[in-house]
Amino acid sequence: MLTKEQLLAIKDLKAICESKEKYELKLNFDMLESRKGDFQEDYFHYEDGQLVGFLGSYGFGNKVEICGMVHPDFRRKGFFSMLFEACVKDLNARNIESLLLNAPADSASAKSFLKSIPCTYYMTEYQMKWQAIEMNVDPTVIIRPSLSTEDFEAEVQLDIQAFGFKEEEARHYNEILRENSQEQRFIITVDGETAGKMRVAEANNEAWIYGFAIFPALQGNGIGRKALSCIVNNMNQKGLSIYLEVEAKNHHALRLYEACGFRSYHSQDYYDYHLTNERTQPNG
Known part of the structure; x- marks a missing residue:
């Protein structure tokens, strides 16, 4: 489990990095604050x-996402490569099959690091405001609450069919959501x-929509x-600012959300790094 001091230090470093390059890092503080300490x-x-x-x-089951940062004054010293190599070593030891690297689309330093390792573009996740x-x-x-078995x-x-999860990781992910979210x-x-299905988080006069999915066989019917x-409409009646986080592999997938009044203001690119078939180690 992370200490309060560690969480504060992460938040402070995040603010410094974001201020320098004018992007947003997705560090999932809700997950950082609920670490169980089963493994590093x-x-x-x-x-x-x-x-x-x-x-x-x-x-997320047998799939892992990573996001990280280095203070602007300490870059080009190999620190992030060192952290990345340690993480990859641990993930391989756990037999994790899939690793996605999360990088702000506007981060020049992230793009430079990604060029130094064997990875391929996977998809883009958009943060949109209504x-x-x-x-x-x-x-x-x-739309009704999810309650039953x-x-x-x-x-x-839906996670299997719409998001490509394997059944084991979909079950594990949804169990975590039910227990901790x-x-x-x-x-x-x-x-x-x-x-x-969809999930909604309400806090600080904002409503965030996540995990929005329609069964593929029913898509295209409005x-x-x-x-x-x-x-x-429900969130607007509460007087909340409404945000949407959604993944899309091409810009055509954004038309639905734009038609409903959402406009993208930030995006995160994801890159696939194959842990079970490593070719080289990072050199940056």
């Missing part, structure tokens, strides 16, 4: 007692049948747009 997931580098490098890993437009709510699409199974299948989990239904219109 966080890597630190200090100079004269000051935290100057940090890398965090975030497990710009007030008139929303037409269709009563045939209903059947709802849990639907969430697992403060987010509200919703099931989307049409004519009484489950069509999709369900997604109607579901988004419904939840946005």
Whole structure:
């Protein structure tokens, strides 16, 4: 488990790095604050007692995402490569199959490091904010809380079919969400049948929508747009600013969200690094 001092040092370093390059780092503080200490997931580098490098890993079943940073005054010294190599060694020892590197799309230092290692572009995740437009709510699409065993199974299948999870990691991920997350989990239904899901986190006068998915067999029928219109209308009535975090492998996938009034203001690029078939070690 991370100490309060470690969490504060990470937040301070994050603020310094973001101020320097004008981007946002996705360090998943909700996960950092709930570490169980079963194995090493966080890597630190200090100079004269000051935290100057940090890398965090975030497990989703047999898939891991990592994001990290180095103080602007301490770059080009190999510190991030050192942290990365230590993390990769541990992940290989745990037989983790898939590693995704998360980098702000506008980070020049991240792009420079990525060129030094064997990885390939995987997808982009967008943070979007709703710009007030008139929303037409269709009563045939209903959003209700996820409560039952059947709802849990639907969430697992949606992660498998819509996001490419393996069944084991989808179950593990959804169990963690149910046990630890403060987010509200919703099931989307049409004519009484489950069509999709989403999660909503409300805090600080903001509502964040995550994990939005419609079963592939039902996509293209307007369900997604109607579901988004419904939840946005509900959050807007509460007077909340509404945000959406969504992954897309091409810009065409953003049209649904833009049609509902969302506009992208920040993006994170993800790169696939194959742990089970390593070719070279990083040299940056």
